[in-house]
Amino acid sequence: MSVITSAVSTASDEFKRNAAEFQTLLDDLRRRRRLARVGGEPAARKRHTDAGKLLPRDRVAALLDPGSPFLELAEFAGDEMYGSNPPGAGIITGIGRVSGRVCMIVANDATVKGGTYYTLTAKKHVRAQQIAWQHRLPGLTLVDSGGANLPEMAGIFPDSGQYGSVLHQLVRQSADGVPQLSVVHGACTAGGAYTPVLTDQTVIVKGQGYIHLGGPEIVQAATGEVVDRESLGGAEMHTYRSGVTDYIANDDRHALGILRQLVTDLPARPDPFSPPETPVPPRYDPREIYGILNSDTRVQTNTREIIARLVDDSRFEEFKRNFGETLLCGFAHWGGHPVGIVANQGVLMSDSSIKAVQFIDLCCKRNIPLIFMADVTGYMVGREAEVGGIAKNGAKMVQAMSAANVPKYNLVIGSSYGAGYMGMCGRPFEPHFSFGWPNGRAALMGPEQAATTLSIVQRRKRERLGQEWSEAEEEAFRQPIRDQFSSFSNMRNFAANLWIDSILDPAETRMVMSLVLDLAARVPPVPTSFPILRM
Numbered sequence: 001m002s003v004i005t006s007a008v009s010t011a012s013d014e015f016k017r018n019a020a021e022f023q024t025l026l027d028d029l030r031r032r033r034r035l036a037r038v039g040g041e042p043a044a045r046k047r048h049t050d051a052g053k054l055l056p057r058d059r060v061a062a063l064l065d066p067g068s069p070f071l072e073l074a075e076f077a078g079d080e081m082y083g084s085n086p087p088g089a090g091i092i093t094g095i096g097r098v099s100g101r102v103c104m105i106v107a108n109d110a111t112v113k114g115g116t117y118y119t120l121t122a123k124k125h126v127r128a129q130q131i132a133w134q135h136r137l138p139g140l141t142l143v144d145s146g147g148a149n150l151p152e153m154a155g156i157f158p159d160s161g162q163y164g165s166v167l168h169q170l171v172r173q174s175a176d177g178v179p180q181l182s183v184v185h186g187a188c189t190a191g192g193a194y195t196p197v198l199t200d201q202t203v204i205v206k207g208q209g210y211i212h213l214g215g216p217e218i219v220q221a222a223t224g225e226v227v228d229r230e231s232l233g234g235a236e237m238h239t240y241r242s243g244v245t246d247y248i249a250n251d252d253r254h255a256l257g258i259l260r261q262l263v264t265d266l267p268a269r270p271d272p273f274s275p276p277e278t279p280v281p282p283r284y285d286p287r288e289i290y291g292i293l294n295s296d297t298r299v300q301t302n303t304r305e306i307i308a309r310l311v312d313d314s315r316f317e318e319f320k321r322n323f324g325e326t327l328l329c330g331f332a333h334w335g336g337h338p339v340g341i342v343a344n345q346g347v348l349m350s351d352s353s354i355k356a357v358q359f360i361d362l363c364c365k366r367n368i369p370l371i372f373m374a375d376v377t378g379y380m381v382g383r384e385a386e387v388g389g390i391a392k393n394g395a396k397m398v399q400a401m402s403a404a405n406v407p408k409y410n411l412v413i414g415s416s417y418g419a420g421y422m423g424m425c426g427r428p429f430e431p432h433f434s435f436g437w438p439n440g441r442a443a444l445m446g447p448e449q450a451a452t453t454l455s456i457v458q459r460r461k462r463e464r465l466g467q468e469w470s471e472a473e474e475e476a477f478r479q480p481i482r483d484q485f486s487s488f489s490n491m492r493n494f495a496a497n498l499w500i501d502s503i504l505d506p507a508e509t510r511m512v513m514s515l516v517l518d519l520a521a522r523v524p525p526v527p528t529s530f531p532i533l534r535m
């Protein structure tokens with residue numbers, strides 16, 4: 001395999017300027033991560049710990065194998081959407097090792113509005129389950145939730161992909177042989193009561209966890225029966241009498257110890273189908289990416305320089321290097337795993353699209369995961385491009401990418417606009433994971449293009465009606481459009497809405513991707529059949 005030789009001068013003024021600008025983005029990312037990890041208001045946290053309960057992050061830490069990493073997902077879900085609530089939507093999701101076994105962990109945060117489910121809470125829980133199912137990871141749910149956040153009914157109750165899907169997926173995954181285990185640490189009420197009861201095995205904490213379809217107040221209102229919480233749904237009642245729970249624990253730590261033992265008793269973790277080679281670090285420091293990504297978003301990044309700082313030994317065997325040069329396709333190893341990389345190096349043209357089709361086909365035949373590194377303003381427009389069949393060639397690329405059944409990943413490393421967002425395996429095409437860098441931006445089109453498009457439409461309409469439109473008026477019309485597209489396209493917005501799984505520091509991307517490639521390598525390959533490709 002060929003080694004990429006870097007031409008970057010880390011001493012240049014441009015590099016230093018870019019790196020300094022990127023540092024601002026990284027500082028913001030780290031600050032937001034710290035905020036997201038705090039949890040609810042101090043008073044709510046104090047009440048929680050005063051009651052002898054572990055905070056949810058401490059529960060996760062106590063569950064994980066000591067010193068092992070935890071890949072937290074969607075930590076910015078719901079950011080700035082729910083008043084003073086911190087980012088994270090009141091639930092923690094992530095991948096970590098428990099008793100030597102990699103699992104998906106889902107933990108309610110009762111310090112954020114009683115752990116109740118907002119729209120994004122439900123979406124985040126469902127997404128974590130999807131990832132777990134796709135990779136056949138045991139699901140461990142640490143329940144401490146008041147169930148539905150009642151005013152959020154429209155976003156959690158009626159539709160697929162909402163809270164009901166959490167229950168549906170628990171059932172289907174268990175039936176499919178993906179183990180589901182749970183601990184009831186606190187509240188577990190109404191529809192939410194079904195969450196632990198639908199898992200394979202349930203632990204409950206004495207004097208702290210309770211499960212009931214209707215709380216004491218509802219029971220009294222409905223039937224007149226006066227009953228206390230413990231006898232209605234407490235740990236002893238459910239473990240010794242109703243049989244709803246299987247194990248009783250004295251406190252949170254004891255419960256998590258029982259859960260670790262239950263994971264130990266699961267069948268062994270599957271071996272990788274194709275064992276990875278020994279990982280070799282890139283020849284160039286991934287932190288140099290900060291200085292390579294130009295702070296002027298109009299300047300095209302040399303994506304080869306990015307690849308050189310991510311893949312093993314900076315080795316990249318380019319496919320059709322001299323054809324369709326606005327798209328780099330090539331084979332590499334990433335953390336020892338073979339990968340096919342599809343990376344933009346300009347606007348998508350007919351030739352680059354066709355090249356992608358052949359490359360994706362090769363990867364599918366050889367069962368090689370595909371990593372789409374998006375930095376694209378879209379597919380080429382204009383008469384020449386249309387005559388050259390950009391519509392059918394771009395469509396063929398979408399067909400190949402969409403039909404490919406090998407593991408697919410979407411990394412937004414720069415722009416990801418319009419149909420380019422689709423062609424580079426944007427979220428609607430169900431990549432195994434999608435991540436964005438802090439400089440990433442994605443939208444129907446760029447802010448300036450959107451302002452121009454809409455002002456042309458507006459000007460034409462005014463001309464038709466014989467109305468004047470001064471330059472100042474036009475500018476006043478354009479600015480809010482720019483602002484809207486600019487804030488929409490920010491990866492923070494994508495992370496808050498769960499359109500990506502996380503925002504990554506470029507320097508941690510290698511490690512995160514190595515982990516998820518390892519997960520995918522343990523799942524049986526699925527053959528691909530392509531649709532009718534238009535010629």
Ligand code: COA
Binds near residue numbers: 116
């Ligand atoms: N919907 C919306 N908000 C809710 C809520 C719900 N189902 N349950 C609790 N909250 C809010 C409370 O209003 C409170 O908000 P505030 O801090 O702005 O005042 C916050 O969550 C914490 O509730 P609080 O009761 O103070 O905390 P707690 O730790 O003592 O108890 C619960 C938490 C969830 C156990 C308890 O509030 C409860 O039983 N809620 C009702 C649960 C229910 O019936 N759900 C129906 C699901 S269909």
